[in-house]
Amino acid sequence: DIQLTQSPSFLSASVGDRVTITCRASQGISSYLAWYQQKPGKAPKLLIYAASTLQSGVPSRFSGSRSGTEFTLTISSLQPEDFATYYCQQLNSYLVTFGQGTRLEIK
Amino acid sequence: QVQLQESGPGLVKPSETLSLTCAVSYYSISNGYYWGWIRQSPGKGLEWIGSMYHSGSTYYNLSLKSRVTISVDTSKKQFSLNLSSVTAADTAVYYCARQMNYYDSGSYYPRDAFDIWGQGTMVTVSS
Numbered sequence: 001d002i003q004l005t006q007s008p009s010f011l012s013a014s015v016g017d018r019v020t021i022t023c024r025a026s027q028g029i030s031s032y033l034a035w036y037q038q039k040p041g042k043a044p045k046l047l048i049y050a051a052s053t054l055q056s057g058v059p060s061r062f063s064g065s066r067s068g069t070e071f072t073l074t075i076s077s078l079q080p081e082d083f084a085t086y087y088c089q090q091l092n093s094y095l096v097t098f099g100q101g102t103r104l105e106i107k
Numbered sequence: 108q109v110q111l112q113e114s115g116p117g118l119v120k121p122s123e124t125l126s127l128t129c130a131v132s133y134y135s136i137s138n139g140y141y142w143g144w145i146r147q148s149p150g151k152g153l154e155w156i157g158s159m160y161h162s163g164s165t166y167y168n169l170s171l172k173s174r175v176t177i178s179v180d181t182s183k184k185q186f187s188l189n190l191s192s193v194t195a196a197d198t199a200v201y202y203c204a205r206q207m208n209y210y211d212s213g214s215y216y217p218r219d220a221f222d223i224w225g226q227g228t229m230v231t232v233s234s
C-alpha cells in the first residue's frame with residue numbers, strides 16, 4: 001500500500017494569509033493525486049486532481065503542484081470560507097488511499 | 108446534474124452484515140465512470156472502501172477486502188455495498204461517490220479523484 005503523509009496536521013492562519021499544505025507519498029505515484037476540502041457535517045469537495053488541475057468551479061486561489069513524491073496545495077489568500085479540513089488522495093494500480101488530513105483554523 | 112444518494116439501516120448489530128445502496132440520478136451508471144464507497148469514522152479521516160465498474164470489475168481496500176462486496180444494478184441505476192462481520196470499528200459515515208476516469212485504447216480507466224459525492228449516511232454498529 002502507498003501511504004500519504006500530510007503536514008502539518010493542524011494549521012492556524014488568518015484571512016488573507018498564503019498557506020501551503022504538503023502531502024508526501026511513500027513511493028512514486030506519477031501525478032495521480034487529488035485534494036479535497038471538507039467542512040463539518042458535509043461530504044468532501046474535490047478541489048484539484050492530477051496534482052495541479054483545478055476542478056471546475058473552484059476558485060483560482062487554490063493551486064496544486066508536484067515535486068517528485070511531494071505534493072503541495074497552496075491557498076494564495078485565505079478567505080473565511082476556506083477554514084476547513086483538507087485531504088490528499090492518490091490512485092495507484094486501481095487502489096486508493098487518503099492522507100490523514102490537515103485542519104485549517106482561524107488564528 | 109448528477110446526484111448520488113445513500114440509503115440503508117442506520118444501526119447494525121455486531122457480527123452482522125452492513126448493506127447500503129447508492130442511487131444515481133441524472134446519469135447512467137454504464138457511461139464509463141467508476142463508482143466508489145468511502146467512509147469516515149467519527150472524528151477521523153477518510154478511508155476508501157472500494158470501487159467498481161459497471162461491467163462488474165471491482166477493486167477493494169486490501170485491509171477490508173475479505174469482508175467487502177460492491178455490486179451494481181444498472182437497471183435500477185444503483186450500486187451497493189455489503190460489509191460483513193461488522194464490529195464497532197465499522198461505525199462511520201459512509202459515502203458513495205463517482206470516480207473520474209480517462210479513456211485510452213478503447214477502454215475506460217479510473218483516475219485519481221472522486222468528483223461527485225453523496226451526502227453520506229451514518230451507520231452505527233451496536234447491539
